[in-house]
Amino acid sequence: AQSVSQHNHHVILSEAASLELGCNYSYGGTVNLFWYVQYPGQHLQLLLKYFSGDPLVKGIKGFEAEFIKSKFSFNLRKPSVQWSDTAEYFCAVANTNAGKSTFGDGTTLTVKP
Amino acid sequence: NAGVMQNPRHLVRRRGQEARLRCSPMKGHSHVYWYRQLPEEGLKFMVYLQKENIIDESGMPKERFSAEFPKEGPSILRIQQVVRGDSAAYFCASSPLTSGSSYNEQFFGPGTRLTVL
Numbered sequence: 744a745q746s747v748s749q750h751n752h753h754v755i756l757s758e759a760a761s762l763e764l765g766c767n768y769s770y771g772g773t774v775n776l777f778w779y780v781q782y783p784g785q786h787l788q789l790l791l792k793y794f795s796g797d798p799l800v801k802g803i804k805g806f807e808a809e810f811i812k813s814k815f816s817f818n819l820r821k822p823s824v825q826w827s828d829t830a831e832y833f834c835a836v837a838n839t840n841a842g843k844s845t846f847g848d849g850t851t852l853t854v855k856p
Numbered sequence: 857n858a859g860v861m862q863n864p865r866h867l868v869r870r871r872g873q874e875a876r877l878r879c880s881p882m883k884g885h886s887h888v889y890w891y892r893q894l895p896e897e898g899l900k901f902m903v904y905l906q907k908e909n910i911i912d913e914s915g916m917p918k919e920r921f922s923a924e925f926p927k928e929g930p931s932i933l934r935i936q937q938v939v940r941g942d943s944a945a946y947f948c949a950s951s952p953l954t955s956g957s958s959y960n961e962q963f964f965g966p967g968t969r970l971t972v973l
Contacts, residue, residue: 786966833898843901
């Protein structure tokens with residue numbers, strides 16, 4: 744069975760600080776990887792996704808993530824956060840056949856102005 | 857092209873009543889997924905449906921919960937005899953028909969927030 748682990752439940756940063764949110768998964772097969780963001784009171788939005796190819800994936804709003812197969816990791820990064828990045832971030836994994844995604848428990852990011 | 861639509865956005869029920877949550881997938885999407893988000897937790901998969909078929913219901917509680925995706929109309933998640941522990945946000949996602957081994961991204965709706973009094 745797939746599982747996803749997000750290392751930090753709550754991260755607090757000041758504006759302009761760099762961000763890295765950890766995500767590790769367990770699944771032996773080929774996977775598709777996602778990061779979603781959920782702003783307060785809103786629904787999930789896709790930040791970025793990895794299906795194949797270049798393991799460094801660039802998403803919206805300056806976010807990027809690196810797939811390291813040997814470490815089963817897909818960490819999310821942003822060089823300089825803004826107050827508007829305050830939200831909850833979810834890492835998700837799916838195998839390459841259509842079907843469910845397995846989500847991590849989420850990391851709440853608070854950016855102080 | 858409208859996104860995934862869910863209604864109602866907020867639903868309040870008393871213990872023992874029934875809750876019906878609706879999900880209209882994006883146009884052209886024939887796969888629907890239901891997830892539940894409990895307070896302070898991530899999304900947990902409940903069920904995956906295609907038109908008139910349940911493909912994977914491994915995340916559905918054994919009792920009181922059912923889901924359908926009829927040939928016509930929205931997908932329905934039905935919770936009978938609700939209890940306080942059913943209070944959560946229920947999200948629906950849809951994806952288009954897959955081809956071969958390619959995986960299609962899931963698009964999420966705004967969710968239905970169920971409160972059981």
